[in-house]
Amino acid sequence: AGAGGAGPGSPAASALEDLRVGSFTLELSTGRIDADPCALELVDLVPEEFDERMETLLAHTVPDDLPALMTVVKPDPTSYGRGQELEFRVRRPSGALRWLRLRARVLPGEESAGGGPGAGYEQLLGVVADASYLRPGGDDVSRVQQLSASLATAMTVRDVGREVVHALREPLGAARVALAELAGDRLALVGLDPVEPEGWPVDWRSEWSTGWPDAPAQVLPTLEAALREGRASLWPPGSVREPTLAAVGPGGLAVLPLPAEGQVVGACFIGWDAPHEFGAEERSLLTATAGLVGQALKRAHALDAEHELATMLQRSLLPRRLPELPGGVAVARYLPAMMGLEVGGDWYDVIPLPQGRVALIIGDVQGHSAAAATLMGQMRTAIRAYAAEGHPADVVVSHTNRLLVSMETDLFATCTYVELDMEEGNAWAVRAGHIPPVLRHPDGGTEEAPVEGGPPLGIVLEAEYPMTSIDLAPGTVLALLTDGLVESKRLELADGMHRVRDLLAGAEPANAEQMADVLVGGATRREDDAALLLMRFDGMTHRPIRAGWSVWRLPDAVLHARRFTARTLRSWGLEEEADVALLVVSELVTNALLHTQGAARLDLMLSGDRLRIATTDSSPRAPAKPVIVDWEATGGRGILLVEAVSVAWGSLPVSGGKQVWAEILVPPREAGAGDDTTGQR
Known part of the structure; x- marks a missing residue:
């Protein structure tokens, strides 16, 4: 009973049904609505159960959209005769949302007795169509929001790869998903699903450990063109020229260049084995996803570099190795x-x-x-x-x-x-x-x-x-x-x-x-x-043995220090090393007496294969090794001699003074030999 030839069974109604567009007429005076089956299907109503009441249709509308919709179905008389257009949402039985586009116009009927605005207008003729392709569905929005939340916590490039492949493969029903970072003209793999090489084409398996793909992007012209354009490329079956690339998605392949800060930083590959049709909603989802992933990949790459630098700084401030x-x-x-x-x-x-x-x-x-x-x-x-x-x-x-x-x-x-x-x-x-x-x-x-x-x-x-x-x-x-x-x-x-x-x-x-x-x-x-x-x-297997001598400031102090050292070395069984040890003692004791004031001390310690000779004095000034010594000079060669005959020497501060020490190699002693031979003078 529609007007203008749009009623059920009319040629116009048949054409609209073929286009999945529903039509209806609304009696403005009674609120009775006559809608065709396609219009009712768009709001998930069964034609046989529809009571022809406008309120029944309005009950499916999202409350936030009702005020705008009411301006169309209950128009102001001053708008009669002009067409109106509106997009609104309805809630489906599953809870999902569907976007609908409504176009309506009040048509003139018989002239009414009164004059004024609206006189002679009785019916509203409208057409309604599915507009979900123009807007992301509720599931798509939720999916993008979840991916955005996951990427917000991804701190490394590997984290980004793991989150992306997990968020895309199963929801899209894809056979395989890979995320690669663009490094120069090569793509380095950072995430993939499935992770088993058997889930991927044979051509890719040999390069699994080094990247994906290992060849430069120029080897695959189709891929190179997609990356250069920077837009999502969706290829149905049989449209990819290179067999190596087509094998990733024989039923359909999506290549998503990942933009960030005006450049492409990577690419996401999504492949299907079964024939796959790319709808407008899916294209919108993939485009939105590419933008999110590109920004996340750029940020994670910077954070990876920062973390590597921070770790390097931290480790440089710690000991490179611990001493034995x-x-x-x-x-x-x-x-x-x-x-x-x-x-x-x-x-x-x-x-x-x-x-x-x-x-x-x-x-x-x-x-x-x-x-x-x-x-x-x-x-x-x-x-x-x-x-x-x-x-x-x-x-x-x-x-x-x-x-x-x-x-x-x-x-x-x-x-x-x-x-x-x-x-x-x-x-x-x-x-x-x-x-x-x-x-x-x-x-x-x-x-x-x-x-x-x-x-x-x-x-x-x-x-x-x-x-x-x-x-x-x-x-x-x-x-x-x-x-x-x-x-x-x-x-x-x-x-x-x-x-x-x-x-x-x-x-x-x-x-x-x-x-x-x-x-x-x-x-x-x-x-x-x-x-x-x-x-x-563990405790020492061979405990060091020690002997010490207080050096008096006497003319023959060096002589007494040498005699003490000779007696000690004989008791330790080190007669063969006595000449070198006595030379070191002479030089160190002489320096302590000539260049310092106050008490001085000589200490000998045998530990393993090392004999340590040390003098302690009250001066904090460390001994200086001369750079040049005149060949006619009678002194100044003491430290040079000590350095020449010892395996190590040095000076360290001790209680306001210093200790100068030197070590010479000796044959290792057997367990227990000389352990009780110590002397203090």
Whole structure:
């Protein structure tokens, strides 16, 4: 009963039905609507059940769109005779949304008795069509939003690749999806699904380890043209000329250049095995996806470079290698944070000290920034300097604290400092706001070392840092660690410490490297960087033997020092090395007497295949090796002679003075030989 030849059964209605366009007429006076089956199908109504009421149709409209729709179905009389157009949404039984486009016009009927606007207009004729192809569907919008949210948390290029292939393959019903980064004229694979080589064409499998594809883009003209144009290319079956490229999607292939900042940074390949038709909605989805992925790939590439630089900076501030220790093994691990790319402030160090002692340090500077890393380097250098001066553990930490306070920085630091006598197994530990060390005893039992604590470094100028004595039996493992290994948003500190103790108890102490890997192996996605310093104390198989002589300032002081050295070497069975040793003693003692004031001391130590000769005096000035010596000069060659006959020599500060030492090689002694032969004068 439509007007204008558009009613059911009319030629116009048949044509509209073929185009999937519905038509209707609305009686303005009664609100009765006569709609054809196609119009009813667009709003998911069964024609036999439709009650011809306008309210029934309006009930399917999204509430936000009702006001605009009402201006069309209940028009202002002043708009009669003019066509109106509107796009609105209806809610389908599945909950999804469908966009519809409505075109309507009020048609004149019989003239009414009254004049005025609207007189003689009784019917609204309208046509309605599916407009979803012009707008993304609800599922497409949701899919793009989910991909956008996933890419927002992707920190690396590999993360982007994993998220993209996961978000596209299954929803699109594709056989394979690959994401590649454009590097020069080559494409480097960063993500693919399926991951098995068998899921891809044979031509690609040989290049799996080096990239995808390994050949330059110019080898594939179709691909090169798509990347040059920078627009999504959708090829139906049989339209790709190169067999190598066509094999990726024999039923249909989509190549999406990934734009970012005005250039193409990569490409996404989506292939179907079964024949696939590309609709307008899918084209819109793929275009939107390409823009998101391109920006994410560009950002992730920059973050990868930044993270690599930050990690390089962090590692450059840490020891390249740990020294070999007599009577023990030390290993370390550093794990950068995986959430966030700022460089951290965790550090560790192992410092060999005189007399068979070693200092073990671990610390953490507040924050994650270049400032924290810089301060970490300064703290490590300061502690090394104070330890080398021969200060006890509490003084080293106190001096470091005062230095940090004087720097007037807003950052503070925590650390644990342990000085260990490798001969006796006696240790003194100081803790400055840091978590306590963990001990694994030879019987497998573990405990947190009861080390007294002081405040963090850089807080209180006159803070006190008490020392705690720890006795280590051979076979004991000492673990120093930072909070990134035992604490996170999901892990309480107490639970993390229990976890470390359990891992230590179950690990095999014979392999310190493997034990360290076990302790850090359980950490997954870390919110903070973490450091671990592990030392297994074995005890010395051959303990060093020592002898000392107080040098009096007498005319024949050098003679007495040489006689003392000769007697000691005979008792140690080193008569054959006496000539070299006596030459070194003569030069070092002479320098101490000529160039310093106050007391001087000569110390001899035999450890393994090294004889160490050292003189200690009260002058802090280090000996200078002359650059040029006049051949007629009677002096000035002492240090040159010492350097020539020894395997190593040096000077280190000791209690306001210095110690000058030299080492010469000797035959290694047998176990127990001379262990009780010590002398002090």
